[in-house]
Amino acid sequence: MTTTSYSSLPSDVADRLRGIELPDPLGFGRLMAPVMSIAYHRDGAWETPRLTGLDPLPLAPHTQALHYGQAIFEGMKAYRNLGTAFPGSPSMLFRPYEHARRFNRSATRLGMPELDERVFVHALEELVTALEPLVPGQQGQSLYLRPTMFGSTADLSVVPSTEFCFLVLATPSDAFFTAPISAWIERHYSRAGAGGTGAVKAAGNYAASFAAAAPLRENGFHQLLWLDAVEHTHLEEFTAMNVFVRRGERLVTPPLSDTILAGITRDSLLGLGPSLGLRMDEEPINVHELTDAIRAGEDIEVFGCGTGAVVAPVELIGDESGLRLPLPARSTALRLRETLLDIQHGLTSAPEGWQWPVNALPDTPQA
Missing domain, CATH: 3.20.10.10 (D-amino Acid Aminotransferase, subunit A, domain 2)
Known part of the structure; x- marks a missing residue:
């Protein structure tokens, strides 16, 4: 793993990242990244997502989501850029705006406020940039990302929450299934x-x-x-x-x-x-x-x-x-898998918007 300076990150966030090493084997979700992105929706507006440590959340026992299930999530990944088409970008997101749109469809269905797609994608970029050394390097491996939103109002009334929490968690992982x-x-x-x-x-x-x-x-x-x-x-x-x-x-x-x-x-x-x-x-x-x-x-x-x-x-x-x-x-499935992974790792071209390069921090050496 590269030795990285985190001087452009908040000191409390940087301290969480020093000395972190990838487990071997990676598995799926064995190591949670010690940093997450978080924002709250209060008084009808979203805060700007910010990086913070992966700490327990202060939730009242009568938090709305715990009782009525007003909670959604997305599953997506950042991949190591193994190609040459995006120099200076060590990592790649795959179709992040499609995930943002689906996230908002889920929010609408559960009576929750949408999050601006650009804000959603920027929160992903900021977190992946900070966690760049935790993006594994082998084809098929990734930094799995879990954007989440839940109703955070402390109220047992059977009505939609008026306050919401948005999180992005991360874990370096192999594919969920690596065999048939x-x-x-x-x-x-x-x-x-x-x-x-x-x-x-x-x-x-x-x-x-x-x-x-x-x-x-x-x-x-x-x-x-x-x-x-x-x-x-x-x-x-x-x-x-x-x-x-x-x-x-x-x-x-x-x-x-x-x-x-x-x-x-x-x-x-x-x-x-x-x-x-x-x-x-x-x-x-x-x-x-x-x-x-x-x-x-x-x-x-x-x-x-x-x-x-x-x-x-x-x-x-x-x-x-x-x-x-x-x-x-199983030959067709394996061929489709290989083709898709080549795109996700930047090894071959793809339709516009599928490959989303994430730039490194100014003081982050390239892998």
């Missing part, structure tokens, strides 16, 4: 219903999946594969990823609705697929037709995609009935 995964078809619980919060990153969406995930641990599976809430016949998404199915040269993902999250990685793969000779379609995927086709030996791949996982091939599909269907084909 197994998928468990969830046939009873539903991830989201029409008109609910399934299309946004509401914190409660994830808490609601925890009880359903018990069979994963008991049977050695990695991710729940959710079906629609009405008939339980069509794929929706994984708990932490969107889903794609390849049959021949055709790549299909369920169409967006108010029960499916508009994944940034999902959208990126839809844009990249044609350049790899794939026909990309958005249409419903019947779970019975899919499992029958796998049993019949068709050329099929299933994979998940998301910020944390990038692209995660599925090697086994199962359920409570004893269904166990191996999926040996």
